[in-house]
Amino acid sequence: AIRMTQSPSSLSASIGDRVTITCRASQGISSYLAWYQQKPGKAPNLLIYGASSLQSGVPSRFSGSGSGTDFTLTISCLQSDDFATYYCQQYYSYPLTFGGGTKVEIK
Amino acid sequence: EVQLVESGGGLVQPGGSLRVSCAASGVTVSNIYMTWVRQAPGKGLEWVSVIYPGGKGSSTYYADSVKGRFTISRDDSKNTLYLQMDSLRVEDTAVYYCARGLTYNGNLCDYRGQGTLVTVSS
Numbered sequence: 001a002i003r004m005t006q007s008p009s010s011l012s013a014s015i016g017d018r019v020t021i022t023c024r025a026s027q028g029i030s031s032y033l034a035w036y037q038q039k040p041g042k043a044p045n046l047l048i049y050g051a052s053s054l055q056s057g058v059p060s061r062f063s064g065s066g067s068g069t070d071f072t073l074t075i076s077c078l079q080s081d082d083f084a085t086y087y088c089q090q091y092y093s094y095p096l097t098f099g100g101g102t103k104v105e106i107k
Numbered sequence: 108e109v110q111l112v113e114s115g116g117g118l119v120q121p122g123g124s125l126r127v128s129c130a131a132s133g134v135t136v137s138n139i140y141m142t143w144v145r146q147a148p149g150k151g152l153e154w155v156s157v158i159y160p161g162g163k164g165s166s167t168y169y170a171d172s173v174k175g176r177f178t179i180s181r182d183d184s185k186n187t188l189y190l191q192m193d194s195l196r197v198e199d200t201a202v203y204y205c206a207r208g209l210t211y212n213g214n215l216c217d218y219r220g221q222g223t224l225v226t227v228s229s
Contacts, residue, residue, distance in 0.1 A: 001171060036152070038152070043219070043220060043222060046216065087152050089152075091214035096157075096214060
């Protein structure tokens, strides 16, 4: 199975900050990388697919980049609604796998 | 509006069986990829299984951790997705979410429900 490694596992940031989360795949996955946001007690919500395509309805402050093995999720100007846990997921091959998650907390 | 309602969770002893369900409305489960994902208490997300669209004999795939113990299926007449879980282990304790696949790639998931909690404990 492809292993997905996210960093950091948690971070503290302030409203208005630029935040970057990285995700590394144990082997090349082309651009078959998605990012999900999850809030406590809720199901995940798709933000980015194809490494850099914004899902419909997702604010433009979210962006993704990368291909092959190294990927990033950037939140350009952190808002109060963005405090949550973020997961990367590869959908290149089965079994699909998630990263361990990055919890974004208020500083 | 698309709705996915998970149910059937509960407490079961190690080695036991349980079937969780995902009743769909606003979407036809036989026409799309359907996925189960789980989340152990305080832990991250784990992909569990997917079933492809189509009739009987649709392709299915499983996480290594559940292969041979879990079976994904659907009842087209009830528009419902199932996950039959056998030989349950303590480490299968989790909230189980179902999701529909998106049109541009069936493995991209749209989650609509609140999940159902499965607790495996003696």
